[in-house]
Amino acid sequence: MSVSDVIQTILQGLQTMGRGIASLFASLSGNEALMSLLTSLLGGLFHYALPVFGVLVVVRCGRSLFQSRMEQETWGSLVLTDGTRLPLNHWENLVGRSRRCDVILSYGTVSRNHAALIRDSKGNWLLYALNSKNGVTLNGTTIFQTAALKARDIISFGGVDACFLPSTAEEERQQAQRRSKPGKAFSPGITLFLLSLFQGMLCFQLWNAVDAEYQTTVAGCFGALCALMWAVYLIYRIFRRTGFEIETLAFFLTTLCLTVTASSSPSGLKKQTLCVVLGVALFFALSICLRDLEFVTQIRWPLAVASMALLAFNLLLGERLFGARNWLSIGPISFQPSEFVKIVFILVGATTLDRMFNKKNLLYTLGYSLFCVGCLGLMSDFGTALIFFVALLAITFLRSGDLASVLFLLAAAISGGYLILQYKSYIFARFAVYRHVWEDPSNLGYQQTRTMSAIASGGLFGQGVGDGWLKNIGAANTDLVFGVLAEELGLILAVTAVAVIVLLAIFAVREASIARSSFYVITACSAAMIFVVQTMLNVFGSTDLLPLTGVTLPFVSVGGSSMMSCWALLAFIKASDARQNAGLAVRLPKRRKKNEPEDEPDSWRAATGFFRRGAPFTADDSAETVIRRPEPDDEPTRINRPASASPSPKSSVPTAGESSDDFPDIDFSDETGENTADADDWRSYFLKDDEWEDKP
């Protein structure tokens, strides 16, 4: 997308606006014939312009998402005795001999998965000893489970020693500046402008299609959606966030949802729009929560209990609607609890690396999951139960990497499903008609045959907004919404809507390689999984490529609960977006405080001349831990561990008068058979290093 393209796009937009103004002028002048001529001209133009703009928006978002380079973050490093620096690219790093470890130590004494180094969202590091053969020691002390890490700690992985150096706040700041930010190649503002034009055109078409009493509602709701979109964008700009592709894609789908709503049930348009606002609010709230992993991990079990209570309550007292007891009504508001339980379900299923090795945690999750799936099954909401189950499969596999347990779950589910088929004859009938809908088009194949007929009737560009008939069939704007889209807006936009889901899901998978925590990977991938499976069940169910299950198409199907939960699930995908300044779900490094000294590492080092003398450790006994190692001369070796509180770099710097003998003469001969050379390497490493500082 070159500048000329952008200009061309803007010119096109201006042209369109000009025509809109012309028609407005015509209406003001009271010339009815001219007005109607302009309306039909514009209507015809917009009919074919809509797919162009829709595809343009999605293509811009997609290219912006996937053309960016995958830039790793570095949160610290392990320095080996030979001076090799092994970066810690995630918040959770698995150390071991296995090639699948994040830090690979190819030594015979190191176990395949030896230990884990884990940083929390506040910057504190923990060392986790996994069940390795030769054990882990921290500064000489054997660690059996966990230990807090400080800068310059010496960790021995089965005898392989490494010095732990976390990134300093300054380094993190520099890293943040160095990494490229999204939104450069494809300005999110222009994309959003194109989407606004798309919305404007749809609004124009709908204005002419709906009953006169709903015209103002349509204009108001589309205006509100557009305003909301730009408001979110503004908030992002205020907080220096430039990654807006995911939100734009979701707003694109939401626009399609409002179009379907306005066309099929204009009386529900206000409610649907309100739910979009609530959904976006939920997106923000969850994004903020996801910044703090500790907080999220703490609240999820109370949430799990609450969701179980909600499902149980729903099961016992929920009202029976549409053949499934999956609705709850409180006063005038009725909602589908299962949509909200989805969010908790993912939170409960996700886990950080440290818990991943604890099988008991997985069992709790499994128990919770089975309760949810069971409740949904008892509510006869088999579509949602299936979605939960597939999400469970994803979570199980992501956590355990064990295909056998996934297959076991699958086998259990198939036998369970078989039992259900025995007792629920109407479900069986749905399966019986599968791939035979044209043989029973007026009964069991009713919805599918009509969906296919409507899709074909629409062609690539659709019959026009509001000109479809599929929407008049029961549950068409939820279960058959793909057909409604294809009929009225055309196959191009309907397929584009599915492409958006694919883009979101691929993005979630792609971000896994640079993600900070496995928690974000699991939540994002589970959310993506739910989106993908729902899309498959919805689109393929209504077109007889799969049995019809009556599941919503994410963001597009009409329904308040579904809309809100989709935006919430989007927060999980957004939180995995580890690009610099991408979104609010990821904290930026703290800005340098005013009174904080400008720790220019080089000048600082030059001033002290300390490094050149090769003595990075202080002799300040009050702020250090002394580790004694057996030395030939029985002199204690001291390794400085500055207090984590906040010693300014200068305060921890030893005075010039200290002798170089204070440099820890660590004896690595026990595993490498060398000593002084290693010590020199240590020294040379520190000389090369820019600077290091403790985390505040």
Place this chain on the structure above:
Amino acid sequence: MKQLKTRTLFVLFFILALILGMVVLLVFYVLNGASWASYSANRHVYSNGSISSGSIADRNGVILYDCENDAYNDDYEIRVSTVHAIGDRNGSISVGAKSVFADELVGFSLVFGTNGTGNQVNLTLDAQLNKVAYEAMDGRDGVVALYNYETGDLLCMLSTPAFDPDDEDEIAAINAGDESYDGAYLNRFLSSTYTPGSTFKLVTSAAAIETLSNLDSFTFTCDGSLEYDDGSTVTCPSAHGTVDFETALADSCNGAFATLANEIGGETLQQYAEEAGLLSSLSVSGIPTATGSFSTTVSAVDEGWSGVGQYEDLVNPCAMLTLMGCIASGGEAAAPRLLLSVTGSVGLTTTEATETTSIGWDSSTCQQLKTMMRNNVVSHYGQSQFGDLAVCAKSGTAEVGSGSPHAWFVGFIDDEEYPYAFVVVVENGGWGSSVAGSVAAAVLETACS
């Protein structure tokens, strides 16, 4: 984390499944879009269950039905005589062009779906010829059909009783069960079977020609009744005296053909009926025809009757027409078709290809049958009613359970300029050659003028 990255392939697998599914869906859209779009629930092209897109015309461009405006032709007799070809408003006639050629009428396009005006479907029928046939039937029930055995075009296809699709009183009478409209919704030409009577002797003749070595010396003395050992008889309307093979066909002597049938044997006769295409369903531009039947039996007299087109013999008129075309052209002829071409909204016309069909008989057999059928006309039916046309024919007077026999007259013109085959059935009409023959003569006269 690297471990987890590998495990996300699990999700990627589902994403790929979604992409693959979309590809399959699009392939289905390309392959089946036309039939999806023309499904009768599609209100873009149907209104009140009736197709509302495109128009149906005859071979000369005469609009027989304008789907968009739900208007039939203004001429009453054209309306009535083509109602089975086109279909009625309520969809009671299931094999009318309205429903059979819905795909063509809708004019589905992969790009625009059903946006547009629909197509004009041009039938092979000649509305004028249908009108003449309708007049010639003069209120009697039955079938008149005529087709070009070189192109396959069905120029005339009439099934009576017919009705005026615009006449609601008449439709009400049909629905109320008025006996004079029995089977009015049935296209008898395509969807019914009749006892063939003596027209079936052509099949017995073919079998005799190909299987009996002493046919040249065959004679039979007819005293009006052929008695079997058990006392049962095969009778003739009158005593034909001594006949040879050729005069037996011209006289349509039941006794002679029953004797021939007994000599040939039921199994072989059935095989020849099968080879003639009388026992299988044909496809006329996608419309399947009714299947005829022929039963073999241990009873000699029943076998004799089956050889003269009685007993349990049943033949579909369209199958008989095709057989005539095949005999006329030496064993292989064009298959009858109803769809001539489709004219799109931008004026492009797609012409349907002619398909051929064949019977399993030698061309020399067909040649001999042709000579004998020509002899039938010259010596018995009277050439005068056909003018100069070299008509080859066989009449039939099929005894049916009640009422007068069905009158049959089937044949073709042996003329390169007028390569037409025809079939006429007048239900309970009486004597084949005189009753059905005159209807055929009237239609042939118009067709060849």
